[in-house]
Amino acid sequence: MEEEVAQDTLTEISTGHSSSVHQAKEFTKAMAIGVLADFADGRNTQTEKMVVTRDFDLIKNNLSFKLPNKILFDIFFEIRQDLTDFLRKKLHNSDIQIDATITAEETKAKPRTEQEKFESMAEKNPSIWKLKEALGLDLLF
Incomplete structure (x- = not known):
């Protein structure tokens, strides 16, 4: 009789474990x-x-x-x-x-001088370089 009780307990434990x-x-x-x-x-x-x-x-x-x-x-x-x-x-x-x-995000400094402002705009729109050359503009004061 003791063997049957031990077997039932093991079955319940293994059944309980496999039910998760x-x-x-x-x-x-x-x-x-x-x-x-x-x-x-x-x-x-x-x-x-x-x-x-x-x-x-x-x-x-x-x-x-x-x-x-x-x-x-x-x-x-x-x-x-x-x-x-x-x-x-x-x-x-x-x-x-x-x-x-x-992740440190890189922050780009705002352009301060006229030259930096022009270069910043020219990065976004390269046609500005052509316009500057066509008009013969000088950015240095």
Whole structure:
């Protein structure tokens, strides 16, 4: 009789263990963007919304957010677990992982002198160089 009880317990344990479902449904970047928008709608602060609406790279089940500064990076780590749980639930994929990197955005200085302003305009429209030459204009004063 003791053997039967031991066998039933093992069966229940193994049955209980195999009943847990490991979800790994595939998803696209567009689907992830939609879920992130839903998550952003439920957030209280504008900065949290900014974090989850930033651009990210999707490689398999890994989302890597590109954040421009340390402030957003710190906020990301405050909401990371909630965001991960939300994505896993909504996208039906328990393998989803998220991380973030700080990507310093290059800022170009505004043109200050007349020469710099002209060169900036000429970058956008190269025909300005031809017009300057045709009219024989000199930008140096």
